[in-house]
Amino acid sequence: MPQGRSPILELQEITKAFGGVEALRGVDFVLSAGEIHGLVGENGAGKSTLMKIIAGVHTEFSGRLLLDGRETRFRSARDAHAAGIAMVHQELSVAPDLSIAENVFLGSQPTNRFGLVQWRRMAREAGEQLARFGIDVDPLSRLGDLPIGLQQLIEIARVLFSGARIIILDEPTSALSPPEVERLFSTLRRLRDEGTGIIFISHFIEDILRVSDTVTVFRNGRKVAEAQAADTSKAALIEAMIGKGREALEESYTEDIPLPPLSDRPVVLKASGLSLARSLKDVSFEVRAGEVLGIYGFMGCGQLELARILFGKLRPDHGGLVVAGGQATFASTAQARRAGIAFVSESRRDMLFHQEPVYKNVSVSILDRISRLLLKPSRERLIARRQVEQLQIRPAAVELNLGMLSGGNQQKVALAKWLSYPPRLLVLCEPTRGMDVGAKSDVINIIRDLRARGLAIIVLSTEPETVLSLADRILVLRRGAVVREFSDEAISKDRLLEAA
Amino acid sequence: MVTGEGVTVSAGKRKRPRKIAGLLRSQMRNIAPFLTLICLSGFFAAASPSFATLDNVGNILTQVSVTGIIAVGLTFVILCAEIDLSIAGIANVTGIAVAYFTQQESYVNIANIPMAGWAAIALALALCALLGVVNALGLTVIGIPSFIMTLAMMQIAAGISALLVRGQIAYKVPDLVATLGSSSIGGIPWIVIVAALMLLGGHLVLTYTRFGRYVYMVGGNREAAEFSGLNVNLILGSVMVIAAVCAGIGGMLGVAHFGSAQQNEFDTYLLDSIAAVVVGGTSLFGGRGGIGNTIVGLFVLGVLNNGLDHVNIDSFLKILIRGLILLAALIINVYAQRLRAKAVD
Numbered sequence: 001m002p003q004g005r006s007p008i009l010e011l012q013e014i015t016k017a018f019g020g021v022e023a024l025r026g027v028d029f030v031l032s033a034g035e036i037h038g039l040v041g042e043n044g045a046g047k048s049t050l051m052k053i054i055a056g057v058h059t060e061f062s063g064r065l066l067l068d069g070r071e072t073r074f075r076s077a078r079d080a081h082a083a084g085i086a087m088v089h090q091e092l093s094v095a096p097d098l099s100i101a102e103n104v105f106l107g108s109q110p111t112n113r114f115g116l117v118q119w120r121r122m123a124r125e126a127g128e129q130l131a132r133f134g135i136d137v138d139p140l141s142r143l144g145d146l147p148i149g150l151q152q153l154i155e156i157a158r159v160l161f162s163g164a165r166i167i168i169l170d171e172p173t174s175a176l177s178p179p180e181v182e183r184l185f186s187t188l189r190r191l192r193d194e195g196t197g198i199i200f201i202s203h204f205i206e207d208i209l210r211v212s213d214t215v216t217v218f219r220n221g222r223k224v225a226e227a228q229a230a231d232t233s234k235a236a237l238i239e240a241m242i243g244k245g246r247e248a249l250e251e252s253y254t255e256d257i258p259l260p261p262l263s264d265r266p267v268v269l270k271a272s273g274l275s276l277a278r279s280l281k282d283v284s285f286e287v288r289a290g291e292v293l294g295i296y297g298f299m300g301c302g303q304l305e306l307a308r309i310l311f312g313k314l315r316p317d318h319g320g321l322v323v324a325g326g327q328a329t330f331a332s333t334a335q336a337r338r339a340g341i342a343f344v345s346e347s348r349r350d351m352l353f354h355q356e357p358v359y360k361n362v363s364v365s366i367l368d369r370i371s372r373l374l375l376k377p378s379r380e381r382l383i384a385r386r387q388v389e390q391l392q393i394r395p396a397a398v399e400l401n402l403g404m405l406s407g408g409n410q411q412k413v414a415l416a417k418w419l420s421y422p423p424r425l426l427v428l429c430e431p432t433r434g435m436d437v438g439a440k441s442d443v444i445n446i447i448r449d450l451r452a453r454g455l456a457i458i459v460l461s462t463e464p465e466t467v468l469s470l471a472d473r474i475l476v477l478r479r480g481a482v483v484r485e486f487s488d489e490a491i492s493k494d495r496l497l498e499a500a
Numbered sequence: 501m502v503t504g505e506g507v508t509v510s511a512g513k514r515k516r517p518r519k520i521a522g523l524l525r526s527q528m529r530n531i532a533p534f535l536t537l538i539c540l541s542g543f544f545a546a547a548s549p550s551f552a553t554l555d556n557v558g559n560i561l562t563q564v565s566v567t568g569i570i571a572v573g574l575t576f577v578i579l580c581a582e583i584d585l586s587i588a589g590i591a592n593v594t595g596i597a598v599a600y601f602t603q604q605e606s607y608v609n610i611a612n613i614p615m616a617g618w619a620a621i622a623l624a625l626a627l628c629a630l631l632g633v634v635n636a637l638g639l640t641v642i643g644i645p646s647f648i649m650t651l652a653m654m655q656i657a658a659g660i661s662a663l664l665v666r667g668q669i670a671y672k673v674p675d676l677v678a679t680l681g682s683s684s685i686g687g688i689p690w691i692v693i694v695a696a697l698m699l700l701g702g703h704l705v706l707t708y709t710r711f712g713r714y715v716y717m718v719g720g721n722r723e724a725a726e727f728s729g730l731n732v733n734l735i736l737g738s739v740m741v742i743a744a745v746c747a748g749i750g751g752m753l754g755v756a757h758f759g760s761a762q763q764n765e766f767d768t769y770l771l772d773s774i775a776a777v778v779v780g781g782t783s784l785f786g787g788r789g790g791i792g793n794t795i796v797g798l799f800v801l802g803v804l805n806n807g808l809d810h811v812n813i814d815s816f817l818k819i820l821i822r823g824l825i826l827l828a829a830l831i832i833n834v835y836a837q838r839l840r841a842k843a844v845d
Contacts, residue, residue, distance in 0.1 A: 313726065337729025350723040355787065356716075364717055365728045367710050374708055417728065 007069075008033045008197050009054065009166055014063035016049055023049040024061070025221045031166065031197045036188055038212030038229065039201045040237055042463075045218040047201050048090075051168050054199075055087040056080030086164035090171045090299070094155050096144030101126035103143045104158050129161045130154065134183040147278055149176050153184065160187060167191070168199045171299060173207055177278075177479075185211045203298040203500075205234045217241055238497050253468045256490035260472050265289040268425050268456035269310070269341075273319035279305040280316070281481040287425065287456045292447065294471025295460040297500055302480035303460040304346065307429050310458070311343035312336035324424060337365065340424035344414050344431065346460075351414040352402050358413060359384035359398035365417045387416035391446055408439025415446060425456045432466045444469050464493045476500050529781040529788060529836040533796045536779075536829060540800060544807030551810045558689075564776075564802035565695040566591075566754040568795075571773040572702040573746030575794045576739040578777050579706070579719045581786025582646040584743045586635060588770035589657030590628050591751030592763070596661045598624035598677055598752045599670035599761035610668045617674030625748055631657060632744025636737030646740070654770075661763055670761040673752065681756020691753050698746065703791035715739060719786030776801050779829040781836065800829070 009031040016024040024046045031037050039047045052058045053065070056074030065072055067083060074080040094103050101119075102109065104126040110118045119140075126139040135153060143151060156172055169188075173181050188198055188211055202208050208215055209229050217225040217240040225240040265288045274283040279302045287293040297303055308314040310321070312330025321328045323339050330336040333343070342365070345351045352361055359377075362384040363370070370379050384398040391412045393405070402413060411431070418426065431447065432440045447470055451457055461467050467474055474486040476499045484499040545552035570587050577584045600612045601620035615623075631653060638649040673681070680690045706712035714735050718725045726732050750769070755761040780797025782789025804825060808818045 311727070311729075332731055332733065333726050333729050334731035334734075343727055343729075345727050350721075351727055352724055353717060353720045353787075355720055360713070360717075364713075364725075364730070367713060371710050373710065375710055375713055 006033055007031065008067070010064075010066040010069075011050070011054070012064040012066070014050065014053060014061055014065075016053065016058060016061040023221050024053075027063075027218075027221075027223050029216065029223065031199060033165070033197050034192055034195045035214060036192050036198045036200055036212045038208035038215040039199060039218065040203075040205060040208055040215065041218030041241055045241070046221040047218050048170060049221075050218075051087065051170055051199065051201065054080070054166070055085055055168060081164075084163075084165035085168070086159045086162050086166070087168040088156050088159045088170060088172050092148070092152055092155060094143055094151055096142070096151070098143060099123075099140050100130070100137055100143050100146075100154060101139035103154055104129060104139070104161070106158060108162075130157055133157045133160075133187055149180055149278055152176060153180055156184060157187075160191060164196070166197045166199070168201075170201045171203065172200075173202060173204060181207065205237055205497075208237075209234065219243055234498070235494070238494055242493055242497075253465060253493040256492045256495075257468065258490050259474070259486055259488055261488045263288045263291050263472070265291070265454075267322075268324060269458075270322040271310070271319065272322070274306065274309055274316045274321075275318040276302075276305050276309065276314065276316050276480075279480050280309075281479075282319070283477070283480075283482055284319075285475055285482070285485075287458055289424075289456050290451055290454045291472045292451050292457045292459055292470045294467035294474040295458060295477060296464060296467045296474055296496060297462065297477035299462050301462075301477040301500075303462070303477055304429060305480075306477070307343065307345075307427050307458075307460050310336070310425075310427050311341055313343075337423075341427065342418035342423035342425070343427045344411075344418070344429060346429035346433065348407065348410050348414060352410060354401070354403035356402060357399050358388065358393070358402055358405070361402050361413050362387050362398070362416050362420070366421050369421050383420045384416075387419060390419075391416050392442065406439075408435045408442070411435060411439065411443060412446070415443070419450070422450070422453065422455060425458065426450065427458045427460070429460050430462065430466070431459060433461070433463065464496050468493060468496065528832075529783065530793065532832045532836060533779060533781045533793065533800060533829065536825075536832075537796055537800050537803065540803045540807065540825075544803065544810060548807070548810035551807055556806065556810075558692075560799070560802040560806045561692045562689050563806060564798045565689070565691040566750050566757060567769060567772045567776055567801070568695040568798050569698050569750035569753065570747050570769055571776045571794050571798060572698045572791065573739075573743030574773050575702060575777050575782060575789070575791055576706070576715055577646070577743045578774075578782050578784060579715050579786060579789060580736055580739050581719045581722070581784070582639065582736065582739070583774075584635065584646065584650045584740065584747075585770060586631070586650040586653035586657055587743055587747035587773060588766040588768075589654040589661070590631050590744050590747040591754060591769060592766040593631070593657040593661045593664070593751070594624045594628040594748035595673075595751035595755035595765065596664050596670070596761045596763075597627050599673050599755060600664045602670075602672045602674055604670050604672050608668060608670055608672075610665060610670055612670070617676055620674050621677065621752070624752060625745065628744045628748025628751070629741060632741035633737075635744060636740040639740060640733035640737045658763070665761065665763060667763065671759065673756050673761070677752050678756045681753040682759065691757055694749075694753060698749070699791055699795060702746075702794075706790050711735070711738070716787055719783075719788075721787070772801060775826050775829075779826065783836075800825075 007030045011027065011029040014024050014027045015022065027050060029050065041047050049058065053061050056077040056079050059075055095106065101123045105122055110121050112118055123139040130137065133153065135150065137146065143154065152172065153176065156169065159167060172184065176184065192198055200208065200212060212229045215227055215229050215232060215237065216223055217237060219241060267286045267288050270286045272284045274280055283306060285293065295303055295306065305314060309316050312333045312335055328339055359381050363380040370376055381398055388396050388398060393409050393412045393416065402410060405413065432443050435443065447457060459467060459470050474491065474496065475482050476484040478500055550556060570591055574584055574587055598620050601615050601623055603614035604610060604612055635650055635653050638644045639646050680694055683690055706715060714730055717730060718732055718735050722732060751766060754766060758765065776797040777794050778784060779800050780789065780793035780795065782793045804822060808821065
């Protein structure tokens with residue numbers, strides 16, 4: 001803890017469990033006035049859970065929360081807000097159809113004594129605040145017309161200038177360009193010098209080291225290290241984040257593993273110069289039959305957009321695809337499917353029909369192969385039963401509503417729907433996210449098996465283990481651009497994180 | 501992090517005693533409208549001796565036929581979680597068009613274009629299909645929400661109707677339409693037979709064809725349908741055209757049934773057909789329900805309208821009662837959705 005500053009927020013022995021799984025185990029945390037406190041840790045390490053406790057989102061937990069030395073319990077996010085705690089969440093939460101000024105003053109518009117909004121005052125003050133932030137826009141124009149990065153900056157500005165004493169920023173820089181990040185940091189430093197306590201969460205360790213005074217590292221729900229930013233390094237923080245395999249239940253990829261030499265099998269898909277607004281910049285790659293191409297990057301690096309371009313859900317501004325030798329621009333997902341491309345979204349909710357039985361979920365993408373006009377339910381059930389057996393989906397009942405299955409089994413169904421008539425290319429977003437160890441290794445084995453059967457597979461993930469356990473080649477995406485390709489060389493988790 | 505496996509196991513242990521309750525809950529959507537129908541029928545049968553007669557059953561069937569024909573297409577639309585407000589307008593303009601292309605009596609003062617019966621029918625069908633295609637393009641290609649798109653189409657259809665009849669009334673329709681709309685075979689009105697066949701056809705398409713499955717999938721989870729590689733826009737466009745053509749057929753037969761073609765003739769059919777579909781238990785959120793539900797909904801409305809005429813109630817009060825019963829049915833619809841969501845969780 002920095003010397004000479006008084007702690008404004010103290011957490012002691014915080015433990016929080018979700019349905020039997022401990023997300024936080026006995027965590028102590030101190031934030032001082034006039035301090036920028038960086039937080040790092042892998043996905044699921046417990047950072048966001050702790051922040052949500054501070055911001056009053058999670059109200060059930062054990063341990064003590066002291067504000068200005070007095071024990072406090074927030075009953076709601078509103079309570080925390082009233083106590084001067086403000087948070088910028090990872091997901092953009094703005095009102096795109098309102099004006100910029102209204103967004104800056106969301107919920108606290110200046111009114112005159114008749115309760116009418118003072119538009120001119122609001123516009124002027126919003127403009128002044130944003131100007132301090134280096135944003136020069138017309139405060140009365142519609143927020144949704146601005147690029148995503150600026151919208152995010154304006155959301156951050158709203159929180160920064162709300163007068164809160166404690167500000168939490170969860171992954172605020174993912175959609176920002178380098179000059180915007182710079183502006184954000186100088187504003188954070190100014191607020192710190194004015195005495196605000198700031199908690200800053202980011203996957204970008206350089207950013208953390210540049211702006212923070214103190215850095216705390218989380219791993220598996222525990223606080224594993226705390227250091228002055230000046231006294232530590234990126235390598236030390238990464239090591240603390242991923243550990244040396246002591247606590248990991250599975251392979252932790254701390255040692256080098258070799259990537260195989262480049263395959264000489266035919267190219268299935270070639271992407272060249274894909275660009276999309278602020279999400280992707282000139283992304284090019286090839287993927288071959290019988291090969292898994294891993295695409296790794298932090299949240300917001302453009303992976304999701306890239307996957308959606310490959311499946312015809314988004315159209316790139318520039319660049320194009322060549323599938324099996326033919327030029328392809330997909331006008332719809334249906335066209336991409338007919339070209340032999342299969343897609344599994346990062347969110348099961350977007351992939352599956354929870355109110356329909358398993359067999360209908362399995363057959364939906366191949367119905368046109370097995371029936372022209374009339375459905376053939378017995379054929380559908382047969383195919384579904386075969387998939388359920390092959391992928392060991394439990395319970396093995398194809399009539400059961402999908403919603404009754406566990407997350408891991410649902411993920412298998414999302415895969416199964418593409419496999420009765422194997423596609424040329426399988427695009428998988430976060431194939432193992434949120435799964436327990438057993439289900440995870442099942443899915444990884446299924447994917448390896450598909451590779452052995454000659455499918456071209458692209459795995460996009462923000463989890464290094466997933467990419468490392470599957471990929472033959474790895475592309476690293478950073479802010480929409482390919483910054484590194486690993487191929488035919490040794491790789492470890494440290495090196496992968498280092499590259500991102 | 502989520503231990504889905506553990507959750508499923510613990511749910512399995514508690515399952516047995518809850519099984520029947522769970523089944524009832526998840527079938528609430530189908531059970532509630534049916535109970536409503538039985539209660540209403542029972543009430544009116546007790547309240548009026550003239551209600552539960554064979555003749556009156558025939559009356560009810562005839563009374564719901566035009567609504568039934570229009571509701572077939574609307575069921576497809578609502579199953580996709582869209583809405584079509586232009587069905588009554590399209591029914592009206594199609595009915596007027598088929599009369600417009602038929603030779604009218606000399607006293608009818610409409611500048612019409614008489615032609616052969618089959619041609620008049622073909623042109624009228626082409627017109628309603630075309631309006632359906634415009635709805636479809638607006639919804640899918642341009643991306644106008646169906647509520648607004650079909651609101652505009654409602655006006656457009658009314659406008660075409662107005663231009664065709666210019667405040668006059670036409671009476672003659674082609675023989676085929678006249679027969680189907682207003683005569684009987686073996687004591688059964690043709691219009692009831694047509695309505696029954698169309699409802700049956702709609703049911704078969706929804707239940708046994710690939711297209712029908714896609715309708716349920718698109719309505720159940722549009723995002724998932726798209727990520728499964730279904731052509732969502734094609735399916736949405738198709739249901740808008742189906743709705744328009746069903747409305748057109750209902751309009752033609754309706755004109756024959758009423759014996760005249762004029763402006764604003766079908767205005768009440770918009771709310772009636774939406775009510776029939778929704779009261780029957782088809783989810784406004786899409787993906788749940790079907791023609792079976794629509795049939796129950798039609799009978800609930802039919803029994804209600806007919807039954808209120810058999811009991812001695814202030815005729816102005818009837819409108820209010822109708823409204824209240826529809827409200828009750830809608831509340832049940834929303835609750836059934838929630839109960840089901842809980843049962844699935």
